[in-house]
Amino acid sequence: MRRWVSLWFPHWPAEHWRRPSDAGSPDQARPLALIACQRIGRAQGGLRVVAVDARAAAEGIAPGLPIADARALLPSLQVRESDPRADAGALERLARWCTRYTPIVARDGSDGMLLDITGCAHLFGGEVALLAGLTQRLQGFGLTVRAALADTPASAWAWSHAGPGGVLPEGSSRTAVAPLPVTGLRLPDALTGELMRMGLRRIGDLLALPRAPLAARFGETLTRRLDLLLGREAEPIAPLHPSSPFRRHLACAEPIATRADIDRGLEHLLELLLGDLDRAGQGLRRCGFSVFIVDGGVQRIEIGTARPSRDRRHLLRLFAEKLERIDPGFGIEAMLLEASLTQALPPAQVALDDGQREAEETALAQLVARAAALGHAAIGIADCNTLAGVVRMQPS
Template structure:
């Protein structure tokens, strides 16, 4: 644990999981903690170094959203409303964040809610998790009043009145409590439950190209926002051209008159500084923005950039065919990624494996070609059934192709068959995989329908047949 001074006293500033498990808590005196646990390891706290580390962590969290705020002493607030689609949705973004942070050696809890205050409260006092939309008040009701970020003295005064939970506080008459306590008591409750705005102050990396515009009058119409977006995009792309860079991630931050930021994040599959392309990408998501009572500021931030030489835009005709084709497809891939989600835009690439379900993988749509291809002498069906479905087949002899089989309660009589094609498991994966054995047959039934079946190695239950694909 770490120790910090509070006047003449030394208090526990932070404790690890082992210390928490035996009852030690931040705020205790070091003397009491050492008396409770002989041989306790105590190091001096370094709040300035901790603050710098938290700032670095907050900047790293910019990979998830352009709106990130460090929340000392140990928290980070992230608005992922406009960027969660890049990680497979809100659940996928939270799961990926926790996995990466914990892999870096941090102990972390995360919560997702409509408001920063509700997410803060549930993460620290509710064990974390995702709060359903509109459920902030219900989620914080059973939590202690300290979940509203109240001072210890205020919490103790409320405890004397019998108010220990947030839900109890909401049921009390406000006029009496406001006279006794500070007015911020209910202001914090309203921010947590979404009744009042609770804006974030996002960190903007100094090195990132950024342009912003404050409007004399708030813009409430999407056409006016689109016109402002077009002007700012032109300025940003000229700055990128001056620096010899192209953007890969573009963040659009809109500040509403109530102080609440709205963030949109779009990605480019290849570095670009084409203003028209950038406007189209952001325009796809601009239609989802609720301007509220108006937008009074817009900022464009090139969150991720890569070197982009002039010839990539001005002399595309001289590039190799593969690069030229990728540059031509990039705008379409980017727009599909904005509409469908980047994880849904991919292409199939061959893998050096004779096992059918492992002979293909998903790769980014514009990933470079590796040169690997499937052997032409190995015909494969156009439709693979993954995982294979078990069928009941009848064969004259154990090593013969089936004469008939039943699949999904329908019997198919085999008129002709070709095979077997024997496939072994890959020895480099595991010994168990190497022992796998399949005999594949291409069969055609009496009506001309063609199927791809395989028989696995004999087992104590007998040989089993599986349908793995259909030819068209």
């Protein structure tokens, strides 16, 4: 059974720009409200609040309130202009940071994301520990977050948005979500209002009714949402990037910042990854190394090889030429190594020339890969084979 985490940031537009390192600044402690651009705000009858942080919400400031009324209610309120494009970019960066927990991460609307943690929880001490650690880290970034873990994306979403959040044990979604309001089904507002006017206020009220009358009265939108909730239908998810079956993760006991520590971590991960590739009969063609910084940043470098390879020394040389680009900042807390492209690599065979031709081609392929790593990306395997032929034609 698959397991999903839903993350919801109810005050995302007003909170994502804050950083823990800004904790001492005067504005960091002041409540914040965002307004839309002036042209749009005045067209709607004056500037109005479009988003608030948790501090402003606690003081009674809410979206839709005229900004003049908000300032009268809370004189210390700081006001900024909203920037939806920046909000979306920041959410995508945070989603990439979340790949330290699972390779399958997708944005969910403008203020949330979904993580498929199937098979990953044991790496973090189990589901409860994973969700607690993830929530704690996100809160450390200055974010208000509601997190839930369940059998389906829809049930996790309902538990995070309309429920208390936390971990729902496997197979418990139907019973757990029954008392939740129908807003947990993520229905259009008009349909939600119609259900509530008819007295169908909780998800359990709908689950107790026959399917055919529900579909006839309210349409397929409602029955489909119920099917997604209960796992009768798979919910389409668009991850940030395709998942790789060859992936190794390392969590640092303490943040590291020296090149020597980064090298040791990479060597350890590469040893494990090459073992996985060897057992699968695969060689590495393209590989990415990501480091996760304590302030929520992610840095990534990639290498490519002209031929499938499991040559540890050669791969480490390719990485060494790019590791200088990594800035550990306040420290690296986790590392990730994944083979984004692999190719079958059969066992080496001894040729009649005692392996001289194979050794020549391998050496030239490694030279091509190093040249590409230095910026000569136009060199490819065809060039490598041509060069190999030229070398063999030279007189000894």
